[in-house]
Structure formats: structure tokens, C-alpha cells
Amino acid sequence: MLRYNCCFSICHDTAKQPSFLSAQHRISSNLSSDGITLRGCGGAGASVSSSRLRDLVFVVNPQGANGRTAKEWKKLLPYLRSRLGKDCNICESLTSGPSHAIEITREAIRDGADAVIAVGGDGTLHEVVNGFFWEGKRVGNLNSDTSHSAALGLIPLGTGSDFARTFGWKNDPCEAVERIARGIRSRVDVGVIDQEGRDLHYFINVADVHLSAKAGFYASKYKKFGKLCYVIGALQAFMGHHNRDMRIRVNGGEWEIYTQVTALCVGNAKYFGGGMKITPNAVPGNGNLEVVVLQDFKWYDFILKLHKLYSGTHLSVNNVSSRSVQSIEVEEISDSGSIYVQSDGEHLGFLPRKFRVLPGAIDMIS
Numbered sequence: 001m002l003r004y005n006c007c008f009s010i011c012h013d014t015a016k017q018p019s020f021l022s023a024q025h026r027i028s029s030n031l032s033s034d035g036i037t038l039r040g041c042g043g044a045g046a047s048v049s050s051s052r053l054r055d056l057v058f059v060v061n062p063q064g065a066n067g068r069t070a071k072e073w074k075k076l077l078p079y080l081r082s083r084l085g086k087d088c089n090i091c092e093s094l095t096s097g098p099s100h101a102i103e104i105t106r107e108a109i110r111d112g113a114d115a116v117i118a119v120g121g122d123g124t125l126h127e128v129v130n131g132f133f134w135e136g137k138r139v140g141n142l143n144s145d146t147s148h149s150a151a152l153g154l155i156p157l158g159t160g161s162d163f164a165r166t167f168g169w170k171n172d173p174c175e176a177v178e179r180i181a182r183g184i185r186s187r188v189d190v191g192v193i194d195q196e197g198r199d200l201h202y203f204i205n206v207a208d209v210h211l212s213a214k215a216g217f218y219a220s221k222y223k224k225f226g227k228l229c230y231v232i233g234a235l236q237a238f239m240g241h242h243n244r245d246m247r248i249r250v251n252g253g254e255w256e257i258y259t260q261v262t263a264l265c266v267g268n269a270k271y272f273g274g275g276m277k278i279t280p281n282a283v284p285g286n287g288n289l290e291v292v293v294l295q296d297f298k299w300y301d302f303i304l305k306l307h308k309l310y311s312g313t314h315l316s317v318n319n320v321s322s323r324s325v326q327s328i329e330v331e332e333i334s335d336s337g338s339i340y341v342q343s344d345g346e347h348l349g350f351l352p353r354k355f356r357v358l359p360g361a362i363d364m365i366s
């Protein structure tokens, strides 16, 4: 039973009719000719061989950016319809609350969507990415062979929209529609969080441990203040903060002690916290994660070095180290139980044992 409202144009291929054709209303009414054509959406030079219109599912978080996402989406729809409707079936699905985007995405991929496009911020993107997986495996199209794989897309309309910054994408929805129209796919890596006894958890941007994660946790409570939420979150996080001794193990090697860790950040992409270039060497498609560890930072260090964190030049600062890894295991030595952890801004509530990379796990419309 689908738990989302989907607006979808009629699919030409009745044998593969997606179940979200039980749509309540429709954005695009274009019908496929069933002819073989070479096109990306919009026909702008993509080399996709297809006998049908592409099925695009837009997963929209109406509460993103304190409600701005819903307003921007409403304004964008006529343009989106005119730009993409000729070549694509367009399905709109609004999320009803946290984690709903995961379910929508899984359902859409199983039903044969060619692309699932997150419309909102990094939290929405994070949920859509998690929807690409189920029980440790990529979700597949139930009606098709394994060669058909859904792509991930993004219309960045969040408060921070940090993932988009790595690609130089702005919070400009029209620019994003053009990207989708071009339909060019590139493989991106995905980070995996492994914890015994729990489901695998995926991240596409940055996962981080301790002070930065605590700041992110508090920032999420002040999104109504826009980007100022990160400043408020950071100030609140400093209260009662203590650096902690940790043990880490990279790529299954020897355990190493890292004393007085302030924050440990595992980047698949470069930015978090509303534009802080925390893992400046991370490249989402290079098969590695960048781990940056800040040790023994005091509150005044952040004030003095903040500009370096934003510009990504902090790696030369004392007590900051960076390494490129395929996997990293982390343990707190004293086990204070007070460590915050977030994954693309989602608060995890436990310190996972292991972070690792899944190289080229998803095709991204870029």
C-alpha cells in the first residue's frame, strides 16, 4: 500500500505500469510515442537510449528550510512541467514527516522510476539516499532486469544545502532543472555506517562525531532562524563540552590513540554546517572518504580559526589531521556515553563502530 500522494503522467508501457499510477492528480499529461529515441530529459545531448518517457519522481519536503522549500517548489512547478514534461513523466510526492522520503524512494525505485530527485535540504537528500538501499543491498526495479538502475537527483532547497556546494551548485532550482534536463549521470560513492545489531545506515555528505555533531543537533532545533541556526547550535554545543580520548583504526590496520578529540569528521563530500569546508579533499567519486580530526580545540580556537574552517585551509593548523580512508573504526576510550554523532545532519544517538565507503554506489544526475 503506497503511503504517498503521487502525481504521475500516464506511462506508455502497460506491462510495466508503475503502481504509483494510482496518482491523485497529474503534473504532466504527455504520452510516450513508444518509439525508440535517443534523449535525456529535454533532449539536450544525453546519450540515453530509451523507448519511453523517463519516469522522474520528485520527493519534496514541504517543511524544508522552515517551509521555504514548499513555496519555492510551488513556484518552480510550471517551469519544471514545461521544461521536462515533454520527455518525462513527472511524479511529485510530498513527505509527511521524518523518514517518509526513505519509503517513497524505495517504492518508486521498485516501481521502475528512472530517477528519484530529492527536493529540499541535506536531510531530505540523506533520506532519499537511504531509500536506495534495503537490507544492505541496492533496491531494484521489481519489473525489470538488473541493468536498469534509478539515478539520484537533487534540487537543493534547504537551509544549509551543503552537499550541493561540493559540486558548485547553487540553491537555484532552475539551474537544477537544467541539470535534470541534461540527464548526465556520474557515479558517486556513498558512506556506510556499520553497527552490530543495527541496520546499515548510509550517508552521502559528511558523518561526524562529537562537538560538530552536537552543534548540528542543536542547530536543527533553530532552523527557523535560517543559517543563523548553525551559530546558535555551535554556542549551545560548547556548553558542557569536553574533548575525549579516542581510538581509531584505519582500513583494518593498527589501532591508534587520538587524545582530546574535539571532532572527527568523515567526508564523502566537502561541506557541512552551512558552508564550512570541513573535509576539503573529499571527492564524492574517488572511492575514498576523507577523515579530518580536530584535537584539543578550545572555544577560542574556533573563533580564531573559523575563517580557516570555512575556507578549507584548516588542515595546516596545529592539532588538525586529515587522511584518506576506505574505512575507519572509532571507539571512545573512556566510554563516557556523551558522544554525539550525526550522519548528513541526522542525529544518530549512538557512536557507531565503523564508517566505510561504498565506491560508485549510486548514479547521480550531475
Ligand SMILES: Nc1ncnc2c1ncn2[C@@H]1O[C@H](COP(=O)(O)OP(=O)(O)OP(=O)(O)O)[C@@H](O)[C@H]1O
Pocket (backbone or CB within 6 Å): 061, 062, 063, 064, 065, 066, 095, 096, 097, 098, 099, 100, 119, 120, 121, 122, 123, 124, 125, 127, 157, 158, 159, 160, 161, 162, 223, 345
Ligand atoms: N513533512 C515533514 N514534516 C516535518 N519534517 C519533515 C517532513 N518531511 C521531512 N522532514 C524532516 O525534515 C528534515 C530536514 O529537512 P531538509 O534537510 O529538507 O531541510 P533543512 O534542514 O532546512 O535543510 P539542510 O538539511 O540542508 O540544512 C529531514 O531530515 C526530514 O526528516
